Amino acid sequence: MENGDSKVRIGFYVCHCGTNIAHTVDVASVAKYAAGLPGVVVARDYKYMCSDPGQDLIGEDIREHGLNRIVVAACSPCLHEATFRTATARAGLNPFFCHLVNIREHASWVHTDRAAATEKVQDLVRAACGRVRHHKALERKRVTVRPEVLIVGGGIAGIQAALTIAESGKKVYLVEREPTIGGHMAMFDKTFPTLDCAACILTPKMSQVKAHPNITLWTYSEVMGVEGFVGNFKVKVRRKPRYVNEEVCVGCMECIEACMYKQPKFDDEFNQRLGKRKPVYIPFPQATPKVVLIDPETCLHFKTGKCKQPCIASCSRNAFDFNAEEKIEDVEVGAIIVATGFKPFDPARSPKYGYGHFPNVYTSLEVERLVNASGPTGGEIVMRDGRKPKSVGIVHCVGSRNLQTNRWCSKVCCMYSLKLAHLIKEHAGAEVYNFYIDMRTPGKGYEEFYNQLLEEGVHFVRGKVAEVTDWAMTPEEEGKLVMRVEDTLAGFVRRIPVDMVVLSVGLEPREDSQEVRRMFNISCSSEGFFLERHPKLAPVDTATDGVYLAGACQGPKDIPDSVAQAGAAAAQAMALIDKGYIEMEPNTAFIEEKECSGCKSCIPLCPYTAISFNEATVKAVINEALCKGCGTCVAACPSGSIKQNLFEDVEIFSEIEEVLANA
Amino acid sequence: MAVRVHQTIKYEAEADPTFAPRIKEKRGCEKLEACIQCGTCSGVCPLSIYMDHTPRQVILLTRSGFRDEILKSNTIWLCASCYECTVSCPKDIRITDIIYSLKQEAIQARAYPRRFPIPVLAREFYKMVRDFGRTTESFLVVKLLMKTNILAGLKMWKLGLQLVTSGRFGFTPESIKNRRQLQQILDRVGDDNGKNGGPKK
Ligand SMILES: Cc1cc2nc3c(=O)[nH]c(=O)nc-3n(C[C@H](O)[C@H](O)[C@H](O)COP(=O)(O)OP(=O)(O)OC[C@H]3O[C@@H](n4cnc5c(N)ncnc54)[C@H](O)[C@@H]3O)c2cc1C
Numbered sequence: 001m002e003n004g005d006s007k008v009r010i011g012f013y014v015c016h017c018g019t020n021i022a023h024t025v026d027v028a029s030v031a032k033y034a035a036g037l038p039g040v041v042v043a044r045d046y047k048y049m050c051s052d053p054g055q056d057l058i059g060e061d062i063r064e065h066g067l068n069r070i071v072v073a074a075c076s077p078c079l080h081e082a083t084f085r086t087a088t089a090r091a092g093l094n095p096f097f098c099h100l101v102n103i104r105e106h107a108s109w110v111h112t113d114r115a116a117a118t119e120k121v122q123d124l125v126r127a128a129c130g131r132v133r134h135h136k137a138l139e140r141k142r143v144t145v146r147p148e149v150l151i152v153g154g155g156i157a158g159i160q161a162a163l164t165i166a167e168s169g170k171k172v173y174l175v176e177r178e179p180t181i182g183g184h185m186a187m188f189d190k191t192f193p194t195l196d197c198a199a200c201i202l203t204p205k206m207s208q209v210k211a212h213p214n215i216t217l218w219t220y221s222e223v224m225g226v227e228g229f230v231g232n233f234k235v236k237v238r239r240k241p242r243y244v245n246e247e248v249c250v251g252c253m254e255c256i257e258a259c260m261y262k263q264p265k266f267d268d269e270f271n272q273r274l275g276k277r278k279p280v281y282i283p284f285p286q287a288t289p290k291v292v293l294i295d296p297e298t299c300l301h302f303k304t305g306k307c308k309q310p311c312i313a314s315c316s317r318n319a320f321d322f323n324a325e326e327k328i329e330d331v332e333v334g335a336i337i338v339a340t341g342f343k344p345f346d347p348a349r350s351p352k353y354g355y356g357h358f359p360n361v362y363t364s365l366e367v368e369r370l371v372n373a374s375g376p377t378g379g380e381i382v383m384r385d386g387r388k389p390k391s392v393g394i395v396h397c398v399g400s401r402n403l404q405t406n407r408w409c410s411k412v413c414c415m416y417s418l419k420l421a422h423l424i425k426e427h428a429g430a431e432v433y434n435f436y437i438d439m440r441t442p443g444k445g446y447e448e449f450y451n452q453l454l455e456e457g458v459h460f461v462r463g464k465v466a467e468v469t470d471w472a473m474t475p476e477e478e479g480k481l482v483m484r485v486e487d488t489l490a491g492f493v494r495r496i497p498v499d500m501v502v503l504s505v506g507l508e509p510r511e512d513s514q515e516v517r518r519m520f521n522i523s524c525s526s527e528g529f530f531l532e533r534h535p536k537l538a539p540v541d542t543a544t545d546g547v548y549l550a551g552a553c554q555g556p557k558d559i560p561d562s563v564a565q566a567g568a569a570a571a572q573a574m575a576l577i578d579k580g581y582i583e584m585e586p587n588t589a590f591i592e593e594k595e596c597s598g599c600k601s602c603i604p605l606c607p608y609t610a611i612s613f614n615e616a617t618v619k620a621v622i623n624e625a626l627c628k629g630c631g632t633c634v635a636a637c638p639s640g641s642i643k644q645n646l647f648e649d650v651e652i653f654s655e656i657e658e659v660l661a662n663a
Numbered sequence: 664m665a666v667r668v669h670q671t672i673k674y675e676a677e678a679d680p681t682f683a684p685r686i687k688e689k690r691g692c693e694k695l696e697a698c699i700q701c702g703t704c705s706g707v708c709p710l711s712i713y714m715d716h717t718p719r720q721v722i723l724l725t726r727s728g729f730r731d732e733i734l735k736s737n738t739i740w741l742c743a744s745c746y747e748c749t750v751s752c753p754k755d756i757r758i759t760d761i762i763y764s765l766k767q768e769a770i771q772a773r774a775y776p777r778r779f780p781i782p783v784l785a786r787e788f789y790k791m792v793r794d795f796g797r798t799t800e801s802f803l804v805v806k807l808l809m810k811t812n813i814l815a816g817l818k819m820w821k822l823g824l825q826l827v828t829s830g831r832f833g834f835t836p837e838s839i840k841n842r843r844q845l846q847q848i849l850d851r852v853g854d855d856n857g858k859n860g861g862p863k864k
Pocket residue numbers: 152153154155156157158175176177178181182183184185188190191192193221222223339340341342343344364365368412416419505510512516550551552553557558559560562
């Protein structure tokens with residue numbers, strides 16, 4: 001099938017894709033048709049073009065027939081463009097002389113009429129052969145990747161990722177908003193399902209982070225802005241002043257003792273406002289870094305200017321600096337891991353449970369602090385009214401699995417409710433009722449933990465609690481909180497009086513997730529959790545190259561899953577860095593300098609800020625490394641002086657002309 | 664007390680596979696199958712403590728096609744249409760509307776408990792409005808008592824007398840002009856009404 005006439009020598013291949021394409025498109029006749037098109041030297045159909053023998057066909061033909069253009073009619077370029085370009089390159093031809101026509105998604109999968117589909121494919125093939133003759137040899141540019149990594153959020157996920165990367169010898173910047181790292185895990189007493197002490201397994205990791213020579217830890221800090229692109233991000237970090245020099249303070253806490261306020265007076269955020277702290281404080285004894293800070297909102301000096309400041313005098317290391325100001329740090333990194341975690345659901349949004357109305361209704365996180373030996377009650381379960389509960393009701397799914405609040409299952413609440421049931425029984429000897437819709441305990445050792453709780457005599461009622469009320473209908477209900485619920489397994493409604501109610505609040509995205517999302521140029525799922533590139537095959541990548549996800553910011557998950565995901569994110573970041581460079585697709589825009597009038601129209605239009613202005617030459621300049629090839633500037637330039645590789649006018653117009661040739 | 668033993672097993676043949684799809688087509692019943700059986704509806708319902716099937720079970724039985732079971736249940740007649748369940752359901756299921764559709768089915772199939780006042784009241788109320796355009800409460804109450812429990816009615820003579828003497832119960836039948844037009848209107852909407860179990864002449 002030779003008709004080599006001109007210097008353009010096209011090899012054409014149409015794929016059956018098993019029966020995916022061949023079922024709806026007459027591939028043999030497409031090959032025959034293509035053979036008659038100008039410049040086509042070889043035209044073949046083959047069962048699976050992407051298979052090794054399929055790819056070899058291309059190589060053999062290039063060598064044997066001296067082909068200089070390749071057109072493959074197959075599936076989506078997203079799937080196999082790289083495959084066929086690589087096969088082309090292997091045979092010594094520039095890979096950008098190879099062009100893919102998608103006849104699966106664009107024809108066989110969307111049509112039923114075989115004759116019409118075949119005709120459409122012929123049009124598409126003609127257009128491809130028309131444009132490919134104008135293709136040029138192009139080179140992929142290499143950009144080096146910086147070896148540092150930025151990690152945002154110092155919960156267990158951020159900590160794990162930081163340690164993994166630092167251990168591999170790379171430098172990490174860990175930015176945490178709160179005065180200490182540790183995230184939610186630092187608040188827990190025990191962790192399911194093994195009931196190991198959270199502090200015992202977490203604080204050693206926190207100290208390692210602080211001590212590691214490859215980790216720069218910036219707590220009480222936030223990322224303000226990110227510029228650049230994979231391999232070369234420029235990051236600005238704002239560090240809020242603690243009014244205590246972090247390098248000098250050793251956390252002896254003499255100043256806290258000395259403060260003008262003799263008694264702690266202000267709500268302690270770390271203890272979920274169940275305890276009090278002074279204006280100069282440390283969130284908890286093992287806080288990392290172990291450094292005090294001053295809250296200017298409550299400190300007398302900042303409020304009145306009239307404090308004698310005994311804190312300063314009490315400090316033997318002279319660590320206080322009441323004139324400290326916020327600091328801005330600029331760093332450059334090759335990769336970013338976002339590990340900003342979650343926010344617990346606010347149960348005031350579901351008023352039927354009486355949170356905020358009845359003092360003895362608690363959130364699960366509050367109870368984590370109550371059962372914690374270093375918590376506000378020293379690990380004793382004492383209610384807001386000073387009593388110890390004899391009976392406790394734990395409500396699962398608060399805020400979760402509900403179209404009125406959060407539609408998703410928060411994944412960890414069943415398990416931590418079981419944990420809290422165990423701890424409450426252990427600490428207070430109380431009768432405990434768990435109210436659940438479905439008991440979800442998938443995980444290693446999790447079902448066994450449920451069995452353990454059943455055997456411990458915890459009561460389980462399958463039903464979503466309808467309301468919590470203090471309206472007594474029987475003498476036993478006097479002075480109690482009554483939980484009204486259908487016992488769905490028994491099939492009748494029950495009223496169960498208890499002293500204390502625990503609301504197992506779900507996990508939701510943080511309030512600032514939209515701002516964070518925009519800053520790192522990543523997307524959110526409809527729930528607001530950050531979106532992974534693929535739910536199964538790329539669970540830690542994002543749509544932005546070089547930005548990875550770890551932990552509960554990507555969706556509700558427990559500690560084992562957060563740690564595993566953090567490891568995966570670290571591995572992805574290290575793979576990028578160890579390769580050392582990235583290859584940029586050459587489909588970028590370029591400016592024909594002599595034609596550019598210097599009007600600057602294109603500059604604000606580029607979504608990737610890739611265009612700048614050279615004042616000396618009075619011309620616009622495109623940074624190839626930043627250009628994503630979106631084409632916006634090409635269309636906008638009034639003098640037509642911007643062009644784009646693979647989308648030059650001749651290429652596009654010849655494609656259009658050919659596709660319409662038979663219309 | 665003698666223990667009575669009977670089989671409680673249900674065979675699939677007893678279920679009506681067309682029932683749930685039919686109910687689902689009615690307005691407000693579209694989400695019947697989204698129920699996660701959480702029991703919130705039963706928990707909030709002020710009357711569930713008297714019902715033989717809780718509202719949640721009504722949803723379950725309907726969805727599983729146990730038509731006879733559900734049409735005989737007192738639940739659909741005890742429902743006071745307070746909409747508390749509908750407001751509270753985490754899956755936006757309009758339980759009250761589903762119960763309305765079941766009432767219509769029951770009336771159409773004449774499957775409701777014969778002497779149960781609520782369906783009887785519904786029928787008599789409709790008939791009276793159709794015939795006169797208005798209801799006359801005294802007549803309605805007497806009709807209801809006669810069709811359900813005459814004895815109980817007779818026992819209430821004293822209350823009845825008081826209502827009459829205080830002028831709360833009149834015996835002049837109330838009526839509107841152009842009753843024929845109203846009937847024509849009702850006949851027109853009656854197509855749907857009849858199909859959904861509304862009273863027919
Ligand atoms: C009551 C309760 C009990 C639980 N019990 C258990 C248990 O027993 N076992 C278990 O396996 N799991 C348990 N979990 C789940 C566990 O909390 C999570 O799996 C874990 O905390 C997720 O870790 P993370 O690092 O992703 O998020 P987080 O712990 O939320 O940490 C995120 C960190 O990022 C910081 N941050 C957020 N935004 C920014 C920003 N913009 N800039 C800088 N820093 C930021 C935060 O301050 C925080 O320190 C429980 C959850 C709850 C609510």
